[in-house]
Amino acid sequence: MNTKLLFLFIFSLFKINAQSQYLIGTTNNENGDRIQNVTVLNIRTNQSATSDNLGNFVISAKIKDELRFVKNGYERTVILVQENHFKISLNISLIKNAQEIQEVEIVYQPTGNLSKDIQHYGDTKKTTKLKSETAKYIRSQSTEEVLAPKRGEFVQPLGKGFVVGKIDSHWDDVDFMQFLLENLGTEFFTQDLQLKPSEIQPFIYxxxxxxxxxxILFKGFCNQYDLSRFISEANNKLVAYHQNLPNNPPIKRKRK
Structure with missing residues (x-):
């Protein structure tokens, strides 16, 4: 309220004092809202003024002076001072700048299939740089300094080495016999075949x-077919075994 009274008072003084040619007015946006901090520049005198927080401004001018109204984000507005401008309060409307988006020409029309679409787009600058540095590193020759272990790194000692236990998966007859006992159980030999426990190993032999x-021994594996084949062979040769009563000593595992 005090600001309005002040401007009315100044406006009255301007009308009384004809030698002090001053223009007063307000700066607004397209919606009619007041805009503050708008620079008002008189091109002839190079004097400037700034609109206050209510959009009011005062500036010295003469008829035919060019006034420019400038604010960041708005188009520049220019008026040519006329005689009637000193008798009224000017209402200056500023228009916001239209943000232009750079036109992008799409040569390839994406299909939505990433594996196909990605082939039509180049690598980013970071990817291109990384590929270039990687290729350069691969082409470079290694030196003893590069291959040498760094301080504190573990170095594998050189030597012939040694082997503990078997190094392959092959079976021998003892392995196969152990497999039969574990999978058929001693009950198969003592109950189904009516063998004594002491006869199991000689009978298998x-x-x-x-x-x-x-x-079977080469692969170290016995499938269900081979197991059934052994059961059939055991039933077929049970009578012959009792008739011949072979004196076969137990098979002992050879030391390796």
């Missing part, structure tokens, strides 16, 4: 005499 097992 007796079956092995004509039992094809080379592939």
């Amino acid at each position: 007796y079956i092995f005499r004509n039992f094809e097992r080379q592939d």
